[in-house]
Amino acid sequence: MKHVDEYRDRALIEPLAAELQRAVSKPVRLMEICGTHTMAIFRSGIRSILPAGMEIVSGPGCPVCVTSAAHMDAFISLADAPGVRLAIFGDLFRVPGSNGSLAHASSRGAKVEIVYSSMDALDIASRHPDDLVIFLGVGFETTTPGIAATILAAQRQKIDNFCVFSTHKVIPEALDVLLQDPELQINALLCPGHVSAIIGAAAYQPFVDRYHLACVVAGFEPADLLNGLIRLARQIGEDRPTVDNIYPRVVSWEGNHRALAMVDEVFEATDTQWRGLGVIPGSGLKIRERYRDFDAEQRLAIVVTDVPEPKGCLCGQILKGQTIPPRCPLFGSRCTPASPVGPCMVSSEGTCAAYYKYGETG
Amino acid sequence: MCLAVPMKVEQVEGSPDDFTSEQLATVNMDGISRKVRLDVVDRWPEVGDYVIVHAGFAIHSLVEEEAKRNIELIRELASHMPEEMLQGGDGS
Ligand code: SF4
Numbered sequence: 001m002k003h004v005d006e007y008r009d010r011a012l013i014e015p016l017a018a019e020l021q022r023a024v025s026k027p028v029r030l031m032e033i034c035g036t037h038t039m040a041i042f043r044s045g046i047r048s049i050l051p052a053g054m055e056i057v058s059g060p061g062c063p064v065c066v067t068s069a070a071h072m073d074a075f076i077s078l079a080d081a082p083g084v085r086l087a088i089f090g091d092l093f094r095v096p097g098s099n100g101s102l103a104h105a106s107s108r109g110a111k112v113e114i115v116y117s118s119m120d121a122l123d124i125a126s127r128h129p130d131d132l133v134i135f136l137g138v139g140f141e142t143t144t145p146g147i148a149a150t151i152l153a154a155q156r157q158k159i160d161n162f163c164v165f166s167t168h169k170v171i172p173e174a175l176d177v178l179l180q181d182p183e184l185q186i187n188a189l190l191c192p193g194h195v196s197a198i199i200g201a202a203a204y205q206p207f208v209d210r211y212h213l214a215c216v217v218a219g220f221e222p223a224d225l226l227n228g229l230i231r232l233a234r235q236i237g238e239d240r241p242t243v244d245n246i247y248p249r250v251v252s253w254e255g256n257h258r259a260l261a262m263v264d265e266v267f268e269a270t271d272t273q274w275r276g277l278g279v280i281p282g283s284g285l286k287i288r289e290r291y292r293d294f295d296a297e298q299r300l301a302i303v304v305t306d307v308p309e310p311k312g313c314l315c316g317q318i319l320k321g322q323t324i325p326p327r328c329p330l331f332g333s334r335c336t337p338a339s340p341v342g343p344c345m346v347s348s349e350g351t352c353a354a355y356y357k358y359g360e361t362g
Numbered sequence: 363m364c365l366a367v368p369m370k371v372e373q374v375e376g377s378p379d380d381f382t383s384e385q386l387a388t389v390n391m392d393g394i395s396r397k398v399r400l401d402v403v404d405r406w407p408e409v410g411d412y413v414i415v416h417a418g419f420a421i422h423s424l425v426e427e428e429a430k431r432n433i434e435l436i437r438e439l440a441s442h443m444p445e446e447m448l449q450g451g452d453g454s
Contacts (some may be wrong), residue, residue, distance in 0.1 A: 003445055089417070117418025119399060139417075146419035148403035156382065197414065197422045198405075249368075249428045256404040256421060 005119045009223070021051045023233035029185060030214075030232055031178075031321055032170060033146045034192030035062035035349025040220040042358040046229070053232065057321035058354075060174055060274060063139045064091045064347040067318060068273040071167045072097040072343075074109055074304045075136050078165065080154035081300070084186050086133040087121035092138060095343045106264045118150040125154075125162040134296045137166040141198040144168045144285060145259035148266035151287070151294045158304035165296035167274060171195050172203055173283035184321055188214040188232040193224075193247055201245040202256025213361060214241040217251050249254075266291055275309070275343070276316030313342035318351050325355040332356060367391065368412035368424060369398075380408040387420060389413060 032038060038058050041047060047056065060066045076097045086102070093114060094103045113129065115121055119137055123253050125133040137147050147164060154162045164338040171192065178184055191204055197216045203216040214235035218228030224247060231244050245251055263285070272284025287295035296302060309316055313335070314328040325331045325344070335341040337353055344350035354360075369389035376385035378400075385400040387407060399419045400406065407413055407423035414422040 116398070119418055142416050142421060145402035145421065146399070146417050149399065149419065152381070153401075194414065194416060194421065249424050249431070250422050254405075256402070258404055259402040259421060264400055 006020040012223050013226065016223060016230065017049055020049070020054075020226055020230050020233070023230045023237070024053045025233070025237035026053070028229075028233050028236050029057065030186050030188035030190055030222060030229070031057050031059045031157045031184075031186045032192075033059040033061040033175065034190075034195065035065075035347065036194070036220055037061065037190060037192065037218075037225075038307065038349055038351055041225060042354045042360070044146050044222040044225055046222070046225055047358075047360065054229065056190075057180060057186065057324075058318070058351040059321050060277060060319040062275075062319075062344070062351070063143070063242050064089075064351040065168070065315060065343045066169065066174075066276070066342065067092075067095070067273045068166055068275050069097065069307045069309050070273060070304050073099070073307050074302055075165070076100065076102055076105055077111055078134060078136075078296075078302070083130070083132055085113065085128055085133050087113050087115045087118075087124055087131050087133055087135045089136075089138065089348045091349070092136060092225070094340065094346045096310060096340060096346075102360070103223075104257040115164070116117050118147050118324050119153065119321035122150060122154055122157065122159055122162060123157050129161060131161065132299075132337075133162045135162070135164045137164045137168050139168055140171055140195050142194040144200060144263050144267065145256070145269065148262045151266050151291055152262070154294060156293070160293065163296040163299050165302065166267070166285055167272065168267070168285040169274065169283055170199075170269075170285065171204075173280050174274060174277060175207065176210075177277060177280050177283075178320060179207065179213065181320065186213070186228065186321065187236055189216075190228055190232065191215055191217040191243075193219050195251065196245075196247070196251045196255070198256045198259050199250055200253055208241050208243055209237050212241050215243045217243070217245040217247050219247040219250065230301045243336070257306045272302075274319075276319040310341050313344075315342040315344040315352070318344055325352040326360065328352070368414055368429065371411050371413055371423075374407060374409060375402070376400065378447055387413060389415065389420075395435045 105247045121135040201217045207213045216228045216231050218224045267285040269282045269287040270284045273279045292298045317323045340346040344352040369391045371387050373388040377381040398415050403420040405423045413420035
C-alpha cells in the first residue's frame, strides 16, 4: 500500500506539523462532521500538537449517534416482532434504547444478524424465505447509494421478503441548522471525506456564501489532516473563506453522478429526527412510493413515537459541538464502552468512544 | 464505517450499463482478496486501478496517477517550509 505510506511519512509530517504552528494567526474553531475524521484525528495524535488558538470540535458525523432514541426504540421493538429477521451494521448492535439494546433482544431470541454490506441482507432473505428480512438503514450520503442499489437488486432478483427501514440522513441540511445556532460559533469546517465523494465539494459553497465559513475537504491520513488544518487556518488568517478541496484523489467538485442518480431513483427527501438536533426539514431520505414493497415502514405500518434521551446522557449536546465527553458526569464512570449509556460511547466512530479510547480528559 | 484506504482492482466482472449482470470487482488489500460491488462507482475501473470502498460498494475509482498527483501537492506545501521557516526565524 505504497499510496498510504507516503501520507504517513515522517519527512512529510514534520514540516507540515511545524507549518501548522505558524499558520494560525487568528482563532480557529473548526468542526469536523465525519466519524472517520473523529477517529483519524485522535489516532494521528494531532490533538496533542494543536497550536494555541485552534480548537477542533466534533459535530453530528457519526450516523449511529445521530439516530434518535425514538428510532432506536422502533428498531428494538421490530426485533421482537414475530417472523422478522433484522440485518444491521455492527455499530448498531449495542446501542441502548429505553429498554435494552438489539444485543439484549438477540440474547432473548430475536433474530438479529450483523452484516458487512446491505447486499448480504439479500442472501439472508434468500436463505430464510419464511422470515421478513428488514435491513435497518442508518447512514449518510456515503451509505445510501449502496442501499439504493440493494433495493434495486432485490427488485431485479424478485426477493420479496426483504425491505429497508430507512432512517438515512443527509449532512448539508443538518449543517445548515447547526450553523444557525448562535452558541456554536465555528468559523471553519473540515468537510467529510467520503460524504463529499458522493455529494461533491460544491455542496459546501452555500456555507461559504451564507455563513462566511472556511471549508476544506480533506482525507484521513496524517498528511491530509495537517494539510487541511493549515489551509483552514490560512483561509481564516487571510479572511478569505472558500471551498478548498485537498482530497482530489477521491473527491470531485460535482460528486458521484452515478451514485446520486441511484439514490434519487429510490429515495426522496423527508423530514427526520436527529438525536440532539431535533426534527430537521428535508434532512432524511424515505423510500419512494414506487418502491413501497421494499419500505418496512409501509409494509409493517411502523409508528415511531417520541421517547426521552437516556437519563444524564449529553450525546445530544456533544453532537452539536456544545460540550465535550469529559464534561459528562457519566463519562468513564457509569458510561464506558463495555457498559454504554448513550450511542456516542458505543459506536466505533462516536466522540465519547474516541475520547475514552485515547484517554483524553479534556 | 469508512475504509479510507484505496484497494487495488485485480479483476472486473459485468459491464457499467448492464444491471442484469453482476457488477463486481475483485480487490486486494494487504494480500487479502475480496469482492466489492460496482453498482455505484463513479467511473468504471480497469484492472490495476484503485477503488475506495464503503460497506461492500466501491464509491470511487482512481488511477495511480491521481493518487500520485495528490501527494505531490502536499509535498509541495511541505517543501515550501524550510524557506518560510528561515524567513520566520529571521531575527538576526
Ligand atoms: S459519556 Fe456516555 S452518557 Fe455521557 S454523553 Fe457520552 S454516551 Fe452519553
